[in-house]
Amino acid sequence: MKLYLGSAKEMQTLYGFGTSACWWAQACGEEKTQDEIAELLYGDSGLKLNIYRYNIGGGYDEDNCRVENPWRRTESFLVYDRESEVSFWDFNRDKNAVTMMKKCLAKGNVDTLILFCNSPHYSHTSTGQASGSLLYHTCNIPKMNYKKFVDYVLDITEHFINEGLPVKYISPINEPQWKWGGSLVWQEGCHYETEEVVEILHLFAEEIIRRKLPVTLYTPESGEMLGDNEKYLKAILADKTIMKACDIFAYHSYHADDRVEDRYEFKKEFVSAHPELRFDMSEWCELPNKSHTKNFKGALITARIIGQDLIYGGAASWTAWVAANNIAINSEDGFDYSDAMLSGSEHFEEWTINERYWAMAHFSKYIPVGSKALDIGLRPTNEANDFNAFAFKTPENETVLVIVNEETNKGITLDGNFDTVRIIVSTQTEKLAEKYNGKFKGELVSKKNSITTVILN
Numbered sequence: 001m002k003l004y005l006g007s008a009k010e011m012q013t014l015y016g017f018g019t020s021a022c023w024w025a026q027a028c029g030e031e032k033t034q035d036e037i038a039e040l041l042y043g044d045s046g047l048k049l050n051i052y053r054y055n056i057g058g059g060y061d062e063d064n065c066r067v068e069n070p071w072r073r074t075e076s077f078l079v080y081d082r083e084s085e086v087s088f089w090d091f092n093r094d095k096n097a098v099t100m101m102k103k104c105l106a107k108g109n110v111d112t113l114i115l116f117c118n119s120p121h122y123s124h125t126s127t128g129q130a131s132g133s134l135l136y137h138t139c140n141i142p143k144m145n146y147k148k149f150v151d152y153v154l155d156i157t158e159h160f161i162n163e164g165l166p167v168k169y170i171s172p173i174n175e176p177q178w179k180w181g182g183s184l185v186w187q188e189g190c191h192y193e194t195e196e197v198v199e200i201l202h203l204f205a206e207e208i209i210r211r212k213l214p215v216t217l218y219t220p221e222s223g224e225m226l227g228d229n230e231k232y233l234k235a236i237l238a239d240k241t242i243m244k245a246c247d248i249f250a251y252h253s254y255h256a257d258d259r260v261e262d263r264y265e266f267k268k269e270f271v272s273a274h275p276e277l278r279f280d281m282s283e284w285c286e287l288p289n290k291s292h293t294k295n296f297k298g299a300l301i302t303a304r305i306i307g308q309d310l311i312y313g314g315a316a317s318w319t320a321w322v323a324a325n326n327i328a329i330n331s332e333d334g335f336d337y338s339d340a341m342l343s344g345s346e347h348f349e350e351w352t353i354n355e356r357y358w359a360m361a362h363f364s365k366y367i368p369v370g371s372k373a374l375d376i377g378l379r380p381t382n383e384a385n386d387f388n389a390f391a392f393k394t395p396e397n398e399t400v401l402v403i404v405n406e407e408t409n410k411g412i413t414l415d416g417n418f419d420t421v422r423i424i425v426s427t428q429t430e431k432l433a434e435k436y437n438g439k440f441k442g443e444l445v446s447k448k449n450s451i452t453t454v455i456l457n
Contacts (some may be wrong), residue, residue: 001387001411001412001413002412002413002414002415003376003378003389003391003401003412003413003414003415004376004377004415004416005374005376005391005399005401005414005415005416005418005456006415006416006417007415008374008375008376008377008391008393008399009374009375010372010373010374010375010393011311011314011372011374011375012314012315012316012372012373013316013370013371013372014310014316014317014367014370014371014372014373014392015051015112015278015280015317015369016049016050016051016111016317016364016368016369017047017049017050017051017306017317017318017319017360017363017364017367018049018050018052018053018112018317018318018319019041019049019051019052019053019320019321019322019323019341020053020054020055020116020283020319020320020321020322020323021052021053021055021097021100021101021323022074022118022321022322023055023072023073023074023187023322024071024322024323024324024325024326024340024342024344025096025097025100025101025323026071026074026075026094026096026097027070027071027096027326027344027346027347027348028096028100028324028344028348029095029096029099029347029348030348033348033351034096034099034100034103035103037100037323037324037342037351038100038103038104038106039107040342040353040357041104041323041341042105042107042109042110043107043109044107047341047357047360047361047364048109048364048365049109049110049360049364050109050110050111050112051110051112051114051317051319052101052104052105052110052113052114053114053116053171053282053319054097054101054113054114054115054116055074055116055117055118056076056116056117056152056153056156057073057074057076057094057117057118057130057188058074058076058117058118058120058121058122058125058130058188059074059075059076059080059121059122059123059130060073060074060076060122060129060130061080061082061128064082064128065129066129066131066185067130067131067185067186067187067188069186069326071326071346072186072187072188073130073131073187073188074094074097074130075093075094075097076093076094076121076122077091077093077094077156077159078123078152079093080121080122080123087123089155089159091159101113101165102165105166110166111166111168111369112168112169112317113165113166113167113168113169114168114169114170114171114218114282115153115160115167115169115170116170116171116172116174116218116221117153117171117172117173117174118130118187118188118190119131119132119140119188119189120140120141120145120148120149120190121148121152124141124145124148124149125140125141125145125190126139126140126141126142127140127181129185130188130190131180131181131185131187131188131189132179132180132181132182132188132189132190132191133180133181133182133190133191134181134182135181135182136179136180136181136182136191137179137180138181138191139191139192139196140180140181140190140191141190143199146200146203147203149172149200150172150200150203150204150207151207153170153172154170154204154207154208154211157170157213157215158211158213161213161215167214167215168215169215169216169217169218169248170204170208170215170216170217170218171217171218171219171221171250171282172200172201172204172217172219173190173192173197173200173201173219173220173221174189174190174221175189175222175252176190176192176193176194176196176197176220176221176222176223176232177191177222177223177224177227177228178191194228194231194232194235195235197219197220197232197235197236198236198242201217201219201220201236201242201246202239204217204245205217205239205241205242205244205245205246206241208245209241209244209245216245216246216247216248217242217246217248218246218250218280219236219246219248219249219250220232220236220249220250220251221250221251221252221282221283222250222251222252223252223254224252224253224254224255224256225253225256225262225263225265225266225313226262226265226266229266229270230269233249233274247277247278248277248278248279248280249274249278249279249280250279250281251279251280251281251282252281252283252284253284253305253309253313254283254284254285254287255287257287257301257305258382258385259382260308260312260380260381260382260385261381261382263308263309263312263313264312266313266314267312267313267314271313271314272314278316279313279314279315279316280315280316280317280319281309281310281313281315281317281318282317282319283319283320283321284305284309284318284319284320284321285320285321285322285339285340286298286302286339287339289339291355291356293327293343293352293354293355294354295355295428296355296358296427296428297355297449298355298356298359299355299357299358299359299426299451300359300449300451302320302356302359302360303359303362303363303402303404303451304385304388304404306318306360307363307388307390307402307404308380308388308390310373310390311373311374311375311390311391314373318363320340320341320360321339321340322339322340323340323341323342324340324341324342324343324344325339325340325342325343325344326343326344326345326346327343327344327345327350327351327352340354341353341354341356341357341360342357355428358426358432358451359451361426361431361432362402362426362432362451362452362453363402363453365432366400366424366453366455367392367394367400367402368394368396370394370395371392371393371395371400372392372393373391373392374391374392374393374399376389376391386405386406386407387405387406387407387410387446388403388404388405389401389402389404389412390402390404397457398455398456398457399416399418399455400453400454400455400456401452401453401454401455401456402451402452402453402454403446403450403451403452403453403454404451405446405449405450405451405452406448406449407448409445409446409447409448410445410446411443411444411446412443412444412445412446413442413443414442414443414444414454414456415442418440418456418457419439419457420437420438420439420440420456420457421436421438421439421440421441421454421455421456421457422434422437422454422455423435423436423437423444423452423453423454423455424452424453424454424455425447425451425452425453426450426451426452427447427450428449440456
């Protein structure tokens, strides 16, 4: 196979890679563990991630909370006394998650801090719970409390900014199209119809502008690439006030792991049709999960999705859903939800690096902010999707090629005028192994079930 790097066409600028603090950060309280994980994720020796999503929780009342798993409910800074109906702030709450955020920021690589919500505060909702309405596909916040929701989020934003934290984006709505709530709940969530999305975002935009906050909206965090996105985008673009405080359309690329052609369609219908907007892929994990935490297949799938979202979907950044999942959930079979780069026990007494970590490493360690995605002419299909190669041009004028081979051993010829080449490989048995660093050789072998990063100068 020949890969045409020398004649590759430059596409969108990349704004980096990241993950979210749900819901592991609140469980990680031991300082040594916090320091080790901060370095693994955001340090120079680790992934060098630059995007951090901090969850502004909806909070809970122990006597009125249907989310049983403590890893899936979040402490709020706003304390509500149900009897007196009085609220007050306590910014000593959610201490572990705030400490973890600050430690990651201190690594010096984070340039994008996003505050996001899965639900309004429970005291503002119709049910008095942050886990959704009692009826599926029903918004859980009455209109009379929209402004309370806005103030709740922006008061916290101002607190963090006054503390010196570089908050850049506010994301008040998360996956509005899903049913959320009903008889079975497992996390915070809130359904919104399109008109409710716009009404709430309009109020957020007005208040951001009125307060002169140095933040913009990061929205609507749609739960899929296609589906309702046409409605969301059309409605958001039609609201001039929202557009004064928003230039990014954030979405999640769930439920399309084997459908690369969905990414072609998304890029055509959304990204290419709206050059005035940036499109960020702000959340993904393997759903439904098929990969054991210790099986390199999970890394191969993750790397394939990262590359396809960037190259074929036109995403300007790529963020994994969670950095760590809870091994106590399903520890006997080792799947642990298996959606994260790390796994930890209830309070991180034990924790491990999962295979997916290495997938992110092959991108985030070698493709810095400001790089350009390159079109090298490959076009996998839904039926032929087991070999992928993704190319990028860095601000230092290096060409970085990431090869994800789920097929068979394959000989590859690199077309282009280069002087040096560095080759880094990960498989089930070796991680980020440097196989070659020296004078440019135009040929290499990509082994079956491997991820290879090739850096050309």
